[in-house]
């Protein structure tokens with residue numbers, strides 16, 4: 113049965129596609145654009161800032177957004193559209209005439225105190241609600257209007273609001289996990305053929321090596337969190353376009369111990385099934401509650417440390433004064 117599935121889905125149907133990409137200057141998006149370009153696929157990139165002719169193109173790890181943009185703009189089959197995913201008109205301009213969207217954008221990490229004390233309103237374009245939720249809504253609306261059938265969106269694990277890592281990201285990142293999940297929910301009810309990819313931690317050095325490390329779980333099932341590379345996940349997003357059976361699916365993508373996974377995503381993608389379980393619908397309030405409790409604990413902890421430090425400083429000061437007098 114598996115070999116039949118492989119035969120059916122091995123043909124690279126996405127070669128004929130025109131693909132729109134958001135988050136193209138990001139670490140994930142730039143990898144995806146390079147893969148699409150190298151495959152000869154017409155690629156349209158959303159870019160937040162105009163190309164600066166005085167900037168030297170660069171794709172080095174520490175390159176700035178404008179250096180990366182200049183580099184990508186010079187790749188074959190790549191065109192740029194200036195705009196912001198939080199703006200519906202930009203999304204329409206991006207998606208028009210495209211067969212698929214890779215939604216790889218994500219919010220910049222805010223100053224921790226700004227998020228902890230909720231100093232940025234949810235309506236601000238930089239807030240995670242705008243970037244992880246409203247921008248996804250804009251892309252769905254644009255896809256519907258432009259008859260674009262397919263959206264691949266990268267989010268992350270986020271169905272356990274009280275998990276420590278999730279609480280921390282929500283507390284310090286304007287509820288990024290919560291809004292990513294709400295964006296997923298929009299896709300699941302959109303009627304558009306979506307694939308949601310929930311990757312492990314990208315950009316860490318401890319990625320399992322040694323071969324046969326790739327693993328996927330469909331139906332939003334859980335896998336233990338591990339390090340994955342941006343290029344693995346970018347490749348996975350592009351590969352999804354070749355597998356119609358991945359539409360309406362939620363995939364968790366992790367690496368596993370060497371020899372226990374696969375060397376390529378092809379056999380894993382061939383076996384993917386559409387979502388069948390019901391995903392929870394009340395997570396936003398649970399995420400917010402968990403983050404509020406987390407913030408209260410953090411502030412109380414900081415107050416205890418500061419009070420202890422002040423008492424210790426006072427005691428040492430008294431001791432020094434006593435010794436000197």
Ligand SMILES: NC(=O)c1ccc[n+]([C@@H]2O[C@H](COP(=O)([O-])OP(=O)(O)OC[C@H]3O[C@@H](n4cnc5c(N)ncnc54)[C@H](OP(=O)(O)O)[C@@H]3O)[C@@H](O)[C@H]2O)c1
Pocket residue numbers: 134135136137138139140141158160161177195196197198216217218219220237243247266267268269310311312313314315
């Ligand atoms: N890093 C991880 O471990 C991890 C794990 C799971 C999931 N994810 C998710 O994966 C996605 C991409 O990750 P990454 O590491 O590539 O992030 P990144 O390097 O921070 O890139 C973010 C990209 O999103 C763009 N962007 C931000 N706001 C935008 C807006 N309003 N409109 C259009 N584009 C916008 C940025 O553009 P500028 O260059 O103009 O700022 C940049 O190109 C994010 O959604 C993230 O939440 C990441």
